[in-house]
Amino acid sequence: MLIVMRPDATPQDIERVNEEIRRRGWAPHAIPGGTRTAIGITGNKGAVEPEPFRVLPGVADAITISQPFKLVSREVKPEDSTMQVGNLTVGGKTIHVIAGPCSVETREQIVGTAQAVKKAGATMLRGGAFKPRTSPYEFQGLKNDGLSLLAEARKETGLLVTTEVKDTATLAQVAETADILQIGARNMQNFSLLEAVGDTRKPVLLKRGMSATIKEMLMAAEYIVAKGNTRVILCERGIRTFETMTRNTLDLNAVPMLKSLSHLPVFVDPSHGIGVRKAVPAMMRAAIAVGADGIIVEVHPDPPRALSDGHQSLDFTEFEKAMDEVRAIAGALGRDVAKLG
Known part of the structure; x- marks a missing residue:
């Protein structure tokens, strides 16, 4: 009701x-x-x-509201939601780009990347400090040291910080540094974590689970909003299908569907969506063309040497070129890409 x-x-x-x-x-x-x-x-x-x-x-x-996802539904709020993240407004006509490495590795890596992506037009920095990985033997992140380096990169560049929170035990530590709390695909239906980030009232980037339906994604968002946190960004990041030539299948159908069903902003993660470095710029352009409010892209100074996800990370030159193309697509649609002063 x-x-x-x-x-x-x-x-x-x-x-x-x-x-x-x-x-x-x-x-x-x-x-x-x-x-x-x-x-x-x-x-x-x-x-x-x-x-x-x-x-x-x-x-x-x-x-009467017909959808089970009540608070995030367009039936509840017909107009698009916008939200303040620091001094930025997310949602609406302006597109935001979050860029940075999969994992924070060193000071030189994260500060250098922050400077490069800001110059190319990103408004926010991504970088994992606590990294949930498929294998327990893979690099798990620098943890608290990684958070400190992200804070330093923000101070150096003015970029807002997006980083993943992997569990309730480390939520308070991550929330002290992050401007946006990222809920990864593996945690989309971790309901205790969803409720906990709802209690923080901090902006949340909610990634779609690798086998989740659109309805399940919206119900996950409902958990956060029902706790009183209305600052949620939905993020399509590719789903698991029968295709093996790409890491995932980037479901760009989800963007217009989510925009029609929900008032929340919608971002796209082309890096995880396709998982093939040379194809990421095309998926960046496609995400803007179908109406995404922003994109989150993996960028690394030396992708072959990255400790995680180097195969899908752009280098600085590739990212700069891709951003020029994104601005061209946005302009053709009467939109603009935000850039820090």
């Missing part, structure tokens, strides 16, 4: 609706809009009778 308030509704009117929702044992969720506030209801086990809410002062309407 969605309670839509009138534009002239007072704070007291809104609180009266919230009290009525709580009285029934449910949870209210305020959803601010351009001209008026809506209030979503969660916790109900069945259909909600709209009439008791329609008669309350300040209420314009009470609308």
Whole structure:
């Protein structure tokens, strides 16, 4: 159920609706809009009778929501959501690019990469400090030392930091440094972690699980938003199919589908999506062409020597060229790519 308030509704009117929702044992969720506030209801086990809410002062309407992902649905919020991440606005007409290595390795590597990707037009830096890997014998990241190096790179360049949080045990440490908390594909349905990042109120980049449906991805986002954290970015990063010539199959169908079903911003990860270095720039262009609000790309100063994901990482020259192409596609669609001053 969605309670839509009138534009002239007072704070007291809104609180009266919230009290009525709580009285029934449910949870209210305020959803601010351009001209008026809506209030979503969660916790109900069945259909909600709209009439008791329609008669309350300040209420314009009470609308039944058909989707199981209530708070992230366009039925709840028809217009696109935008969110503040530091001094940047994510969502809307402007496209953002997050770039950097899969893993933080050394000071020279991460600071040098940050400087290069900023020059090419990225507004945010990616880099893993705590790295969940398929094999326990692969490089697991520098952990706290990696977080310190990311903070140093941010200080040097002004780029905001996106880094993965792999479990609830290290969430507090990661949240101290990260501007955006990344939930990786393997953790998309780690519900304890989703609820915990919801409690932080920090921006979250939620990657689609490698075998997850679009609906499952939206339900994962619902876990975060239901805890009160509305600053969620959905990220298509490729799914596992029968194809073996690429690492994954980048499901660009998901972008327009997610944009039609949800008001949340949608990013694309072409690096993991295809996993083939020479094909990543084409997937960057394609992501913008289908309407993505941003992309997250792996960039390394010397990909063959990278400790993780070198086979899908661009070097500085390749990334700079790819960014020129991304700007051309964005311009053709009447959009622009953000760049730090």
